[in-house]
Amino acid sequence: MKKSINLQTRNKSNIMTTFNKIINIETVDSTNNYVKERILDLENGTVLFSSEQTNGRGRFERSWFGEKHKSVFSSFLIKDISEPEDALRFSFLFSLGIKNLLKQYIPEENIVLKWPNDILIGNKKICGVLSEFAKNCIIVGIGINVLDFAPDGKIESPWTTIEKETKLKLDVETFKFELIDHINNAFVKYNADDPKQITKVWAEQAEILGKFVTVTHGHKKISGTVLSIDDLGMLKLLHKDNIINISTGDLEYND
Numbered sequence: 001m002k003k004s005i006n007l008q009t010r011n012k013s014n015i016m017t018t019f020n021k022i023i024n025i026e027t028v029d030s031t032n033n034y035v036k037e038r039i040l041d042l043e044n045g046t047v048l049f050s051s052e053q054t055n056g057r058g059r060f061e062r063s064w065f066g067e068k069h070k071s072v073f074s075s076f077l078i079k080d081i082s083e084p085e086d087a088l089r090f091s092f093l094f095s096l097g098i099k100n101l102l103k104q105y106i107p108e109e110n111i112v113l114k115w116p117n118d119i120l121i122g123n124k125k126i127c128g129v130l131s132e133f134a135k136n137c138i139i140v141g142i143g144i145n146v147l148d149f150a151p152d153g154k155i156e157s158p159w160t161t162i163e164k165e166t167k168l169k170l171d172v173e174t175f176k177f178e179l180i181d182h183i184n185n186a187f188v189k190y191n192a193d194d195p196k197q198i199t200k201v202w203a204e205q206a207e208i209l210g211k212f213v214t215v216t217h218g219h220k221k222i223s224g225t226v227l228s229i230d231d232l233g234m235l236k237l238l239h240k241d242n243i244i245n246i247s248t249g250d251l252e253y254n255d
Contacts, residue, residue, distance in 0.1 A: 018045055018183070018187040019183060021043050022048075023046060023047070024051075027050060027052040027053075027054065028052070030053060030141075031141055034048055035077050036132070039077070040135070047077075047180060049073065066149075070172065071146060071172075072144040072175065073143055074179070076140045076142070078090065079136070080136060082136065084133040088116070089232070089233065090138055091129050091130070091233070092116075092202040093186055093187065094140050096198075100182050101182040104178075105168060106165050112206070115235060115251050116235075116248065117131070123158055126144065126160050142179070144162075145160065145161040146162050146170055146172050147161060148164055197231070199233050202229070210225060211253055211254075212253075213226055213237070215246050215251050217246075217249035
């Protein structure tokens with residue numbers, strides 16, 4: 001059963017309400033797919049939450065695992081976008097908002113923003129962000145592990161939950177509202193002047209500049225020192241006296 005909630009009155013404290021139309025459903029294969037299939041009918045600023053996601057995915061069509069009523073499965077819709085590159089910028093913007101939410105419960109020094117779209121606690125993944133561009137719209141999918149669960153299948157990469165890190169049993173429904181509040185606040189704080197500055201702010205908070213890293217894409221690996229992240233989210237590495245621009249891949253810190 002689907003139900004809608006309007007957040008217009010709840011967010012009076014915000015300078016600008018960006019996301020104020022919520023849709024809750026019980027189960028879906030992928031929240032991003034659900035929004036994409038209904039993109040013309042949904043309003044700008046729609047947020048979809050599903051209690052269960054049966055075929056969640058991340059970059060490179062990898063699976064995203066979570067548990068019904070214990071994980072957050074959501075997608076945020078931004079319409080009337082003229083530049084496809086904004087899909088990358090907004091994935092960084094959402095990461096900033098999520099970090100501000102997580103640091104209410106987890107020490108900030110333990111939260112790692114990992115290029116291009118993961119949030120870790122130490123070296124364990126707690127959140128993934130997947131942004132897609134379709135029909136002049138951006139759909140940003142967010143998966144967050146809130147409460148502990150035993151996954152049905154094997155998760156290849158180290159992962160964690162808020163409960164595991166803090167021993168807190170948070171109310172997932174309340175946490176969803178907190179997520180929207182922090183995303184809205186991130187839009188006000190970082191997107192008001194120039195969206196092209198978002199990646200610069202992200203790089204500063206991720207403390208990635210000057211780090212020696214290895215990026216893997218397919219069978220190729222490139223190691224080097226991070227010089228910068230440009231306004232499109234592209235990583236610039238100093239590799240054997242050459243500057244290499246990298247748009248995607250899996251990053252590992254070597255120091």
